[in-house]
Amino acid sequence: MAKKKLKVRASGKKGYAVVKAILFHPMETGLRKSKETGEVIPAHYIQEVSVKHKDAEVIKVNMGIAVSKNPYLSVEIDGAVKGDQISIGWLDNLGESASTDVTVS
Amino acid sequence: MNNQRRSFLRKSMAGSLVAVSVASGLLTPSHVLAAWPKAAFDSKSVKDAMMGLLGTEAFEETNQIQLRTPDIAENGSVVPVTVKTKITGVESISIFALENARPLAISADMSANARPVLATRIKLGKTSKVVAVVRANGKLFGATKTIKVTLGGCGG
Numbered sequence: 001m002a003k004k005k006l007k008v009r010a011s012g013k014k015g016y017a018v019v020k021a022i023l024f025h026p027m028e029t030g031l032r033k034s035k036e037t038g039e040v041i042p043a044h045y046i047q048e049v050s051v052k053h054k055d056a057e058v059i060k061v062n063m064g065i066a067v068s069k070n071p072y073l074s075v076e077i078d079g080a081v082k083g084d085q086i087s088i089g090w091l092d093n094l095g096e097s098a099s100t101d102v103t104v105s
Numbered sequence: 106m107n108n109q110r111r112s113f114l115r116k117s118m119a120g121s122l123v124a125v126s127v128a129s130g131l132l133t134p135s136h137v138l139a140a141w142p143k144a145a146f147d148s149k150s151v152k153d154a155m156m157g158l159l160g161t162e163a164f165e166e167t168n169q170i171q172l173r174t175p176d177i178a179e180n181g182s183v184v185p186v187t188v189k190t191k192i193t194g195v196e197s198i199s200i201f202a203l204e205n206a207r208p209l210a211i212s213a214d215m216s217a218n219a220r221p222v223l224a225t226r227i228k229l230g231k232t233s234k235v236v237a238v239v240r241a242n243g244k245l246f247g248a249t250k251t252i253k254v255t256l257g258g259c260g261g
Contacts, residue, residue, distance in 0.1 A: 047141045053218065066208075067225060071225060072185075073225050074223075076222045
């Protein structure tokens, strides 16, 4: 587990928190061909991202292949205040997953 | 305990198959919520994608949705898109890129505690209209914007 798979920051505002995340992922569409071999590069992309505040799922994001490489995601959660725990996890089409917890600062 | 989530779970158990799987512990509750809408994401036409995801392709064009994107994207593989709305009771926000091989880019289901804001970056194969569709109180609202792409981002 050398490579970091996601980077999340949650900053508290008045009555809500802004959660910004970068998920490190190739987001391969399955439509691209390799320049060297001419073979189709198999699809490999994130399908689901879940944003939880204190263990309750607040936002569930479904992604398709049209989301850019290393997806960036920004959402806002009402009622999340400084010190609360936010967790973000993703799951891709090959069953790989990663998640992390951050504290609202 | 989040009551809304409870009632949602109960409703989603209407399908007996799902209920059985839950009862037998095959699926955790989060998986019941988490059915990735494969048909919609695999659709090659905008109509199919919208039908698959939202059940209809008709939405009301509104200026209550702020769709913030660049007018010209130099690099189609990274196009920042922000959707923000003043509409209350938002249940989901979806983004479609009409000219893409798979038009449905992203769809976010929002619970009551989520503010109706979604920012991300998408790929555009070529110059395309981008539509943000917001579902609120069972109704669909949309905003459209054309983004000019000078270098495509979906293979080629």
